[in-house]
Amino acid sequence: MQRTKFGEMACSIARTLDVIGEPWSPLVLRDVYVGLTRFEQIQADLGISRKVLTERLNHLVDQGILERRPYDRRPRFEYVLTEKGTELVDLLMVMVGWGDRWLAGAAGPPVLYRHHACGQVSSVDLRCAHCGEPMHAGDVDLLPGPGAAI
Amino acid sequence: MQRTKFGEMACSIARTLDVIGEPWSPLVLRDVYVGLTRFEQIQADLGISRKVLTERLNHLVDQGILERRPYDRRPRFEYVLTEKGTELVDLLMVMVGWGDRWLAGAAGPPVLYRHHACGQVSSVDLRCAHCGEPMHAGDVDLLPGPGAAI
């Protein structure tokens, strides 16, 4: 956990970082998304310290990103994405898109995404929710919103 | 910097985290994006330790996200986004979208985005780069890519 708490800033980036900004959290989320839903699976896959994994899972559950549910009569639990958490996976898809483009190098991307709707291997593109045209960093003006700091 | 180096994993999420996963880095990027391009401006805006800000700026420059350029005959520098860095701002826009939806609360979003193309206050939506239909976490299958680990 970062020392400075980002969650209190009037900034949706800072608030989002308060939820998944800690080291390992996005990778834990990815593991759950791809079907590694149990403590031992995630720990083995990532090589993360068990102590830190416990902290991250608890935090993600507290934030409503994951749900901890028993899967056995023994005390065994799996973690599943909530709706809030599933929507956060969008963020991972954009990270993948950028990483594939700028960091994958000659070997190419490690994972491909096949889109159900068209059946093609593709990647995400950012579009305006209103008009459907591309919407990137240079395509917008910033305005103060209702929740802006005074 | 996290102890475990993510950059060597065969995962674009981990590699991207190696670039902007450290505490404060996304907020530094946001500041540069909104026009706070100088050391003192960023430090005052975020309240970040000067030591850590120095480390983050150097790292972002090393990674090709920011360019450090003099703006005076005195030793004064400003940081500007490279193309690589500008595309990373897409990630911030998606973070804002999620944070606005799930964390803004009754006060509403602190910042609004007006899209140049349509003039409307809007938000980003993830679409398939191939067919243009919505593309979210549940809309894709994952396949091993050429750069997959063996």
Next chain:
DNA sequence: AGCTGAAGTTCCTTCAGGGAACCCTGATTG
């Protein structure tokens, strides 16, 4: 009764973040 495996918990060490003070360089001012 003893063993096993999942899911943590505890403990110790090391290193990164916070914060304040200090330094360096080239203007600008008296």
Next chain:
DNA sequence: CAATCAGGGTTCCCTGAAGGAACTTCAGCT
């Protein structure tokens, strides 16, 4: 021309988080 100023760091110490290994707990199995 010396003193001051401001931006952009650097240095120092302290605290607290990450790594890692060992230990614990609980239910089922043999």
